[in-house]
Amino acid sequence: MDPYQLTATQALTKLKDGSLTVEEYARSLLERIEKRDDDVQAWAYLNPEYVIQQAKQLDSLPPEERGPLHGVAVAVKDIMYTKDMPTQHNSPIYEGDDPKLDAASIITLRHAGALILGKSTTTEFASITTGPKTRNPHDTTRTPGGSSSGSAAAVGDFQAPIGLGTQTGGSTIRPGSFNGIYAFKPTWNSISREGLKVYSLILDTIGFFSRSVDDLQLLADVFELEDDVPPHNDFSIKGSKFAVLKTMVWPQAGPGTVAALDAGAKLLRDHGADVEEIELPPEFEKLPEWHGIVLRSDGRPTFLPEYRVSKDKLAGVLVGHVENEYQISRAAQLEAFDGIASLRPKIDEIAGKYAAILTPSVVDEAPVGRETTGSPAFNAIWTALHTPVTNIPGFKGENGLPVGLSLIAPRYHDRHLLEVSKVVGEIFEAEGGWTRQVYQ
Amino acid sequence: MDPYQLTATQALTKLKDGSLTVEEYARSLLERIEKRDDDVQAWAYLNPEYVIQQAKQLDSLPPEERGPLHGVAVAVKDIMYTKDMPTQHNSPIYEGDDPKLDAASIITLRHAGALILGKSTTTEFASITTGPKTRNPHDTTRTPGGSSSGSAAAVGDFQAPIGLGTQTGGSTIRPGSFNGIYAFKPTWNSISREGLKVYSLILDTIGFFSRSVDDLQLLADVFELEDDVPPHNDFSIKGSKFAVLKTMVWPQAGPGTVAALDAGAKLLRDHGADVEEIELPPEFEKLPEWHGIVLRSDGRPTFLPEYRVSKDKLAGVLVGHVENEYQISRAAQLEAFDGIASLRPKIDEIAGKYAAILTPSVVDEAPVGRETTGSPAFNAIWTALHTPVTNIPGFKGENGLPVGLSLIAPRYHDRHLLEVSKVVGEIFEAEGGWTRQVYQ
Numbered sequence: 001m002d003p004y005q006l007t008a009t010q011a012l013t014k015l016k017d018g019s020l021t022v023e024e025y026a027r028s029l030l031e032r033i034e035k036r037d038d039d040v041q042a043w044a045y046l047n048p049e050y051v052i053q054q055a056k057q058l059d060s061l062p063p064e065e066r067g068p069l070h071g072v073a074v075a076v077k078d079i080m081y082t083k084d085m086p087t088q089h090n091s092p093i094y095e096g097d098d099p100k101l102d103a104a105s106i107i108t109l110r111h112a113g114a115l116i117l118g119k120s121t122t123t124e125f126a127s128i129t130t131g132p133k134t135r136n137p138h139d140t141t142r143t144p145g146g147s148s149s150g151s152a153a154a155v156g157d158f159q160a161p162i163g164l165g166t167q168t169g170g171s172t173i174r175p176g177s178f179n180g181i182y183a184f185k186p187t188w189n190s191i192s193r194e195g196l197k198v199y200s201l202i203l204d205t206i207g208f209f210s211r212s213v214d215d216l217q218l219l220a221d222v223f224e225l226e227d228d229v230p231p232h233n234d235f236s237i238k239g240s241k242f243a244v245l246k247t248m249v250w251p252q253a254g255p256g257t258v259a260a261l262d263a264g265a266k267l268l269r270d271h272g273a274d275v276e277e278i279e280l281p282p283e284f285e286k287l288p289e290w291h292g293i294v295l296r297s298d299g300r301p302t303f304l305p306e307y308r309v310s311k312d313k314l315a316g317v318l319v320g321h322v323e324n325e326y327q328i329s330r331a332a333q334l335e336a337f338d339g340i341a342s343l344r345p346k347i348d349e350i351a352g353k354y355a356a357i358l359t360p361s362v363v364d365e366a367p368v369g370r371e372t373t374g375s376p377a378f379n380a381i382w383t384a385l386h387t388p389v390t391n392i393p394g395f396k397g398e399n400g401l402p403v404g405l406s407l408i409a410p411r412y413h414d415r416h417l418l419e420v421s422k423v424v425g426e427i428f429e430a431e432g433g434w435t436r437q438v439y440q
Numbered sequence: 441m442d443p444y445q446l447t448a449t450q451a452l453t454k455l456k457d458g459s460l461t462v463e464e465y466a467r468s469l470l471e472r473i474e475k476r477d478d479d480v481q482a483w484a485y486l487n488p489e490y491v492i493q494q495a496k497q498l499d500s501l502p503p504e505e506r507g508p509l510h511g512v513a514v515a516v517k518d519i520m521y522t523k524d525m526p527t528q529h530n531s532p533i534y535e536g537d538d539p540k541l542d543a544a545s546i547i548t549l550r551h552a553g554a555l556i557l558g559k560s561t562t563t564e565f566a567s568i569t570t571g572p573k574t575r576n577p578h579d580t581t582r583t584p585g586g587s588s589s590g591s592a593a594a595v596g597d598f599q600a601p602i603g604l605g606t607q608t609g610g611s612t613i614r615p616g617s618f619n620g621i622y623a624f625k626p627t628w629n630s631i632s633r634e635g636l637k638v639y640s641l642i643l644d645t646i647g648f649f650s651r652s653v654d655d656l657q658l659l660a661d662v663f664e665l666e667d668d669v670p671p672h673n674d675f676s677i678k679g680s681k682f683a684v685l686k687t688m689v690w691p692q693a694g695p696g697t698v699a700a701l702d703a704g705a706k707l708l709r710d711h712g713a714d715v716e717e718i719e720l721p722p723e724f725e726k727l728p729e730w731h732g733i734v735l736r737s738d739g740r741p742t743f744l745p746e747y748r749v750s751k752d753k754l755a756g757v758l759v760g761h762v763e764n765e766y767q768i769s770r771a772a773q774l775e776a777f778d779g780i781a782s783l784r785p786k787i788d789e790i791a792g793k794y795a796a797i798l799t800p801s802v803v804d805e806a807p808v809g810r811e812t813t814g815s816p817a818f819n820a821i822w823t824a825l826h827t828p829v830t831n832i833p834g835f836k837g838e839n840g841l842p843v844g845l846s847l848i849a850p851r852y853h854d855r856h857l858l859e860v861s862k863v864v865g866e867i868f869e870a871e872g873g874w875t876r877q878v879y880q
Contacts, residue, residue, distance in 0.1 A: 228770045
């Protein structure tokens with residue numbers, strides 16, 4: 001197997017036992033990128049020479065100075081500041097902008113020995129649903145989803161083992177599903193979001209892409225995610241209780257998602273789980289509307305500077321936020337903000353009764369074209385509720401494209417959720433009907 | 441009157457009618473700074489030549505290109521990124537650090553024509569209560585408060601008309617009181633906090649210092665603060681209802697604050713207000729404890745990068761946050777986070793019955809020494825509740841140092857609060873017993 005095909009965990013084993021150098025690993029990834037870049041176009045900035053230079057520097061470290069992510073290559077969404085690469089937010093206002101600053105998460109990753117490969121594409125400010133240039137590696141006529149388009153496509157296409165994303169609506173879990181990979185949105189604010197472009201403080205959450213749950217656990221270690229009760233690494237589907245939740249946005253689900261949710265629930269039952277279909281209590285009914293209100297009203301102060309400086313270079317929807325085009329009153333804004341807050345302890349209580357809640361990740365397969373990155377309807381509710389979410393790949397839609405399902409746990413049950421995701425992921429990937437391929 | 445003594449609003453009048461150039465204004469302020477800097481030490485970075493260069497550039501703008509803050513000089517707290525000056529957070533880890541980035545608020549201020557004077561001192565990361573070098577201009581043996589120490593001292597000492605601060609506990613209102621100036625903490629997230637060092641996302645709020653409420657209204661215009669019902673600029677004390685609220689931390693109040701609250705309530709009554717003493721309902725009792733829990737638990741992810749990179753250069757209290765020294769459970773963290781959220785609509789309802797709530801700004805006068813910037817006890821509750829707060833100067837303590845009082849309004853009643861603050865400020869400044877002086 002070529003090094004570029006390795007998961008982060010697999011690569012680390014080889015990097016540690018000396019059977020692979022960081023430079024060899026980086027060259028393998030860069031070759032993969034060169035081969036596939038015309039089709040996928042996942043990168044906003046990538047400097048192969050600089051990557052090799054960094055790789056050599058990592059190789060030169062004596063073993064005792066190597067970190068827990070020594071040589072692990074990472075694609076960084078281009079709304080996250082990196083002191084050695086431009087950060088352009090897919091905005092003409094910031095074309096070529098190159099502030100000498102690392103986001104908090106980048107400092108932590110570098111300190112752990114990660115190799116920052118380059119900046120991956122995003123929709124404008126990670127805040128709109130018009131796609132960037134990037135194409136879905138599984139079908140280049142389709143979107144990879146967004147707003148974390150490039151990170152998800154790069155990981156799905158074996159151009160990087162790890163991708164960094166963010167989610168304010170559905171910007172991590174949705175592209176995770178569209179690209180057939182794992183995606184993880186941890187509990188809100190459990191990882192510092194400092195040094196990322198802001199859309200909404202109360203919603204924005206950093207997220208990760210990978211092709212294995214082991215890799216997510218590796219990142220959870222590095223970022224010190226910690227539950228009150230540490231999981232025992234002995235989770236078994238047999239005898240566990242799962243909830244299946246269609247949510248209030250279920251009428252939007254297409255055939256791919258309808259079939260995946262059925263199949264996922266059946267697989268869990270087949271493997272001995274007790275699977276119960278539940279509904280959200282009626283007070284959750286306004287949640288999607290409230291999410292939209294918070295998003296739009298938070299966009300007012302957020303994009304005021306860009307509006308002032310270069311309104312003509314700002315996406316229409318963001319101009320609309322600043323101008324409060326929907327005339328959202330402060331009273332309505334606060335009703336939404338406080339209403340969502342009142343639901344958070346309630347969803348924790350509900351989710352706490354189960355090993356996890358199984359719920360859709362997406363409306364369906366990735367849509368054709370790059371005009372829209374797809375609907376975040378099944379993600380926005382969980383972003384608002386601050387719960388950790390994983391996308392588990394394994395199913396396919398009517399056109400053979402990947403369809404994932406989400407697992408949900410209460411806030412700060414991130415490690416528990418990853419443990420459950422590992423076991424569920426093995427089943428879904430083995431028996432769900434979709435198989436990951438390395439496109440040549 | 442020398443130009444340095446002008447409020448921003450007064451300076452603007454002269455800058456607009458041509459009787460003062462930005463360069464003349466800047467030179468006057470720089471002379472004032474030079475004269476007083478040995479005593480007050482408000483600045484972390486100040487480059488007089490660069491200030492003059494910027495001033496000349498503003499003077500060269502044709503009148504039609506001048507912004508609403510044309511030439512208004514601003515002291516910027518040194519946790520806010522400025523692309524043309526270092527941002528050092530009063531941390532040895534960031535000594536000399538100079539990322540080429542403007543905070544969102546700085547972009548907006550520059551676009552409005554403001555003259556960024558320099559970076560003002562802060563406690564380490566605006567996150568601890570050990571003071572920086574700065575001294576209280578009214579008594580240099582005392583602290584100016586913190587964490588926005590330099591901005592408050594500079595405005596109190598006529599070294600700048602406007603100062604930018606932040607508040608996570610009591611970092612704007614407390615130094616406002618200690619320096620005898622107006623301070624304004626607007627509704628949480630009503631102004632973008634992007635590009636400021638994070639302590640706690642749900643608490644951190646940008647704030648302003650000035651020597652007049654007109655100046656705060658000017659800033660509220662530039663940052664587009666907007667209530668549902670715009671104030672009519674005809675607020676009258678006579679016939680208005682005010683609440684006096686001692687809060688659950690009242691036992692900490694010293695003689696200066698006890699006297700000021702009495703005197704403030706009496707002045708309002710004397711001017712025809714209906715003043716009612718109220719208490720917070722019992723469910724608010726845990727608020728101070730909850731604020732502390734949120735602060736400490738948010739400090740865990742926030743300072744992880746600095747902890748990893750340079751633990752030995754990080755303040756002990758912040759090391760303690762990362763190591764969770766108080767062993768705050770996730771359950772306790774969420775109880776605090778959700779508990780505070782549930783109180784926000786309740787305080788809005790209570791505050792909405794009055795023109796404003798009058799409550800202490802500080803425990804007492806500024807304490808002697810620079811070991812501590814004083815107690816944020818009377819501010820932290822309002823920071824957590826997200827309400828707008830103004831500090832109104834006008835009273836004095838047993839040692840003749842300034843003591844202010846806070847006015848509180850419901851969230852997103854910022855413009856209303858400023859209107860009330862203007863009228864109340866005129867009364868307190870005229871009859872409260874403390875008079876601002878220009879020290880020579």
